[in-house]
Amino acid sequence: xxxxxxxxxxxxxxxxxxxxxxxxxxxxxxxxxxxxxxxxxxxxxxxxxxxxxxxxxxxxxxxxxxxxxxxxxxxxxxxxxxxxxxxxxxxxxxxxxxxxxxxxxxxxxxxxxxxxxxxxxxxxxxxxxxxxxxxxxxxxxxxxxxxxxxxxxxxxxxxxxxxxxxxxxxxxxxxxxxxxxxxxxxxxxxxxxxxxxxxxxxxxxxxxxxxxxxxxxxxxxxxxxxxxxxxxxxxxxxxxxxxxxxxxxxxxxxxxxxxxxxxxxxxxxxxxxxxxxxxxxxxxxxxxxxxxxxxxxxxxxxxxxxxxxxxxxxxxxxxxxxxxxxxxxxxxx
Amino acid sequence: xxxxxxxxxxxxxxxxxxxxxxxxxxxxxxxxxxxxxxxxxxxxxxxxxxxxxxxxxxxxxxxxxxxxxxxxxxxxxxxxxxxxxxxxxxxxxxxxxxxxxxxxxxxxxxxxxxxxxxxxxxxxxxxxxxxxxxxxxxxxxxxxxxxxxxxxxxxxxxxxxxxxxxxxxxxxxxxxxxxxxxxxxxxxxxxxxxxxxxxxxxxxxxxxxxxxxxxxxxxxxxxxxxxxxxxxxxxxxxxxxxxxxxxxxxxxxxxxxxxxxxxxxxxxxxxxxxxxxxxxxxxxxxxxxxxxxxxxxxxxxxxxxxxxxxxxxxxxxxxxxxxxxxxxxxxxx
Numbered sequence: 180x181x182x183x184x185x186x187x188x189x190x191x192x193x194x195x196x197x198x199x200x201x202x203x204x205x206x207x208x209x210x211x212x213x214x215x216x217x218x219x220x221x222x223x224x225x226x227x228x229x230x231x232x233x234x235x236x237x238x239x240x241x242x243x244x245x246x247x248x249x250x251x252x253x254x255x256x257x258x259x260x261x262x263x264x265x266x267x268x269x270x271x272x273x274x275x276x277x278x279x280x281x282x283x284x285x286x287x288x289x290x291x292x293x294x295x296x297x298x299x300x301x302x303x304x305x306x307x308x309x310x311x312x313x314x315x316x317x318x319x320x321x322x323x324x325x326x327x328x329x330x331x332x333x334x335x336x337x338x339x340x341x342x343x344x345x346x347x348x349x350x351x352x353x354x355x356x357x358x359x360x361x362x363x364x365x366x367x368x369x370x371x372x373x374x375x376x377x378x379x380x381x382x383x384x385x386x387x388x389x390x391x392x393x394x395x396x397x398x399x400x401x402x403x404x405x406x407x408x409x410x411x412x413x414x415x416x417x418x419x420x421x422x423x424x425x426x427x428x429x430x431x432x433x434x435x436x437x438x439x440x441x442x443x444x445x446x447x448x449x450x451x452x453x454x455x456x457x458x459x460x461x462x463x464x465x466x467x468x469x470x471x472x473x474x475x476x477x478x479x480x481x482x483x484x485x486x487x488x489x490x491x492x493x494x495x496x497x498x499x500x501x502x503x504x505x506x507x508x509x510x511x512x
Numbered sequence: 513x514x515x516x517x518x519x520x521x522x523x524x525x526x527x528x529x530x531x532x533x534x535x536x537x538x539x540x541x542x543x544x545x546x547x548x549x550x551x552x553x554x555x556x557x558x559x560x561x562x563x564x565x566x567x568x569x570x571x572x573x574x575x576x577x578x579x580x581x582x583x584x585x586x587x588x589x590x591x592x593x594x595x596x597x598x599x600x601x602x603x604x605x606x607x608x609x610x611x612x613x614x615x616x617x618x619x620x621x622x623x624x625x626x627x628x629x630x631x632x633x634x635x636x637x638x639x640x641x642x643x644x645x646x647x648x649x650x651x652x653x654x655x656x657x658x659x660x661x662x663x664x665x666x667x668x669x670x671x672x673x674x675x676x677x678x679x680x681x682x683x684x685x686x687x688x689x690x691x692x693x694x695x696x697x698x699x700x701x702x703x704x705x706x707x708x709x710x711x712x713x714x715x716x717x718x719x720x721x722x723x724x725x726x727x728x729x730x731x732x733x734x735x736x737x738x739x740x741x742x743x744x745x746x747x748x749x750x751x752x753x754x755x756x757x758x759x760x761x762x763x764x765x766x767x768x769x770x771x772x773x774x775x776x777x778x779x780x781x782x783x784x785x786x787x788x789x790x791x792x793x794x795x796x797x798x799x800x801x802x803x804x805x806x807x808x809x810x811x812x813x814x815x816x817x818x819x820x821x822x823x824x825x826x827x828x829x830x831x832x833x834x835x836x837x838x839x840x841x842x843x844x845x
Contacts, residue, residue, distance in 0.1 A: 180653055181625075224649030226625045249595075250588045259583050262609045266616065271623055274607040276595045283599065290604055292559045316557035320515055340843070370809065402794060432793055438796045457583070461735060461764055463771050 260477025344378025405432025593810025607680025738765025
């Protein structure tokens with residue numbers, strides 16, 4: 180059994196009220212009483228109950244975080260930076276890894292509410308009607324990180340995906356490429372799916388370049404889908420001279436497929452990714468990528484949420500800057 | 513303001529006691545009263561306070577997890593599998609990412625105790641005296657996952673690192689290699705540091721192979737250190753024909769260094785890693801590795817912890833099976 184406050188009082192030979200006064204840091208407690216109480220606390224290993232204190236203070240110092248997949252280096256890096264800043268502000272995270280399962284998201288949001296978390300961070304935009312209704316009524320500050328679902332009153336921390344994809348495609352065009360393929364994400368996603376696709380299409384259109392049959396395909400952001408979609412493209416029709424993938428993971432999958440087919444990157448095919456994850460530096464050739472400021476994204480997310488918890492009411496989005504990082508996977512034609 | 517139980521009672525036109533009886537699922541509540549209470553709960557978006565209920569039930573359904581670094585794919589995969597099984601058993605995780613900071617670990621353990629978590633998982637073995645004393649007194653079921661610190665009364669879920677490293681080295685010897693270098697981990701770590709080093713040394717000794725000057729070096733498990741230590745080895749003395757790295761990340765770092773120096777893996781130098789992380793399949797050539805059953809490790813960890821929470825007292829270690837997975841990064845001499 181964990182020791183209770185009365186055990187501390189008994190061991191120190193003082194009243195429960197005195198222990199409580201010492202714990203609450205009140206003045207006018209005699210030094211020798213203080214010393215006896217502290218000694219008893221140390222010896223017993225007593226910790227005041229957070230739960231009991233929460234009921235009194237109405238503060239739990241908890242933040243709930245919904246992560247789609249913690250094994251993705253992109254989300255893990257955001258999470259790691261959220262944690263760092265939260266911890267500096269004495270907040271603790273309850274992290275729920277939904278592994279792309281919307282039903283789990285709904286369940287966890289209910290848990291967050293039950294736990295009286297002070298704020299919620301969601302890194303996921305596949306909301307169903309049940310979830311939309313629930314967060315609408317929840318009355319807890321909420322912020323979306325790295326995504327911006329349609330029709331939500333809550334703020335987001337994002338980049339301009341469309342502009343970033345436009346620039347990534349423009350970079351390939353500037354290198355002289357015309358047969359530029361696109362490996363997109365999930366088109367149900369407003370930001371990373373639709374936004375990046377729209378940017379690619381616009382850049383091709385603005386430069387008067389027709390898109391070849393079979394050169395636009397959609398995956399799930401993961402390496403395996405990049406590999407398979409690239410294999411499909413190699414299966415028939417003319418090979419692209421450059422590929423723009425909507426995630427670094429899919430870009431690495433595409434590179435690996437080309438490698439396994441005996442084609443060289445960037446000599447035969449140039450590949451550009453999106454995200455700026457750790458992978459870009461791990462693969463050979465190192466991957467040129469349109470970088471999101473992943474660390475900053477985590478930090479800004481938690482800062483904005485703490486502002487909301489502190490009573491600030493602005494729900495404007497924070498749109499962070501993307502930037503092209505040129506490494507070794509693209510080549511002029 | 514979040515609605516309270518009395519708001520539900522008022523809206524449903526019943527007493528607080530009736531609402532409470534409905535919430536607690538008691539029998540003998542008339543169906544029409546039940547329906548009115550449920551309607552009022554839905555309309556108000558009322559959620560019973562988890563905190564208040566915890567005080568009554570003395571169950572929080574929380575498990576605290578200390579992760580050294582969530583951006584490492586090894587830990588993220590274990591965590592993801594812990595989460596999966598915990599969630600199936602209605603437990604929620606409080607995840608604390610200590611980013612290798614022991615002071616943070618101590619702070620979080622205190623938070624866990626304050627929060628009345630029912631169990632604690634630690635994936636880290638750099639315990640200082642303060643932490644040792646604290647967990648000794650904490651009186652909460654605790655389990656170590658993937659590590660086994662010295663002199664601890666708590667159980668661990670691990671593999672036999674020494675035997676696994678012995679086999680990895682033996683594999684290279686079997687391929688005809690003699691100049692086999694070792695890139696080790698942190699020698700303060702009993703399992704992944706000392707255990708893997710001991711296995712390598714033993715295998716070399718048992719086969720009567722002398723270790724060349726400068727061919728044993730120690731890093732921090734990360735890619736960057738594998739890269740740098742390999743670069744040091746290339747800087748002078750005779751190049752090894754094979755390298756055994758104590759983590760896949762360091763193995764990939766070593767491979768990248770060799771690549772950047774114009775050397776070919778496995779034609780010029782064979783490389784074998786340790787862990788069996790996602791990286792092994794992402795790099796080219798694909799990395800041969802001594803695989804830990806990472807998914808199983810997460811699952812067994814949480815299963816053993818739930819047993820402890822349920823009152824089981826066995827604190828035996830679970831030693832899981834490692835296995836060599838041969839891919840494309842090693843070659844016979």
